[in-house]
Amino acid sequence: MRKGKFFRHFPFSLILIIYTLFLNGATSEDYVVGDGDEWNSQANFLSWSTKYNFTVGDILVFKYVKGQHNVYEVEEKTFRSCDSSSGVLAKYESGNDQVKLTEAKKYWFICDVSGHCLGGMRFGIDVKQANPSSDNTGSNDGSPTSQPTELPATPPSSSGRGTLLSESWKTGIYTLAFGVLFKLFC
Numbered sequence: 192m193r194k195g196k197f198f199r200h201f202p203f204s205l206i207l208i209i210y211t212l213f214l215n216g217a218t219s220e221d222y223v224v225g226d227g228d229e230w231n232s233q234a235n236f237l238s239w240s241t242k243y244n245f246t247v248g249d250i251l252v253f254k255y256v257k258g259q260h261n262v263y264e265v266e267e268k269t270f271r272s273c274d275s276s277s278g279v280l281a282k283y284e285s286g287n288d289q290v291k292l293t294e295a296k297k298y299w300f301i302c303d304v305s306g307h308c309l310g311g312m313r314f315g316i317d318v319k320q321a322n323p324s325s326d327n328t329g330s331n332d333g334s335p336t337s338q339p340t341e342l343p344a345t346p347p348s349s350s351g352r353g354t355l356l357s358e359s360w361k362t363g364i365y366t367l368a369f370g371v372l373f374k375l376f377c
């Protein structure tokens with residue numbers, strides 16, 4: 192009896208778990224910059240910045256000891272030169288700075304404490320629209336670069352690869368879910 196009850200409820204729990212996973216993927220997320228290393232001179236922010244697919248609505252959290260570092264959102268040229276005499280879009284220095292990514296664009300961040308930017312406390316991220324299906328519609332509608340033929344399309348940027356990865360991840364979850372459900376019901 193117990194076993195039957197368990198199996199009757201199990202698929203629903205599974206669906207709930209999968210639904211939660213998708214919901215998390217679709218809504219905003221908080222990312223601690225540098226993960227466990229946080230925002231400091233030792234962490235590798237180039238590798239950190241390539242670990243995730245950032246979307247509009249996500250929040251970057253910069254954690255550090257107040258006064259030891261700061262966070263400047265800058266333009267690309269300032270990111271490359273580490274010269275903050277121009278191209279600074281926003282400044283944060285609380286030690287627990289939450290930066291909401293409100294636009295689909297490239298964001299650039301540096302630490303403006305002397306030597307830190309050149310030492311590696313800087314990164315850039317490419318923030319995408321949250322809804323991938325509306326993204327596709329946009330590129331199909333009147334985009335001069337869209338290729339209706341079956342030419343092997345060159346990925347326009349690393350962004351395409353990110354979408355593909357997350358798509359295959361979703362497909363994997365779906366396949367797994369259907370496999371489990373199939374086993375349970377048949």
Ligand SMILES: [Cu+2]
Nearest residue numbers: 260302304307
């Ligand atoms: Cu710093």
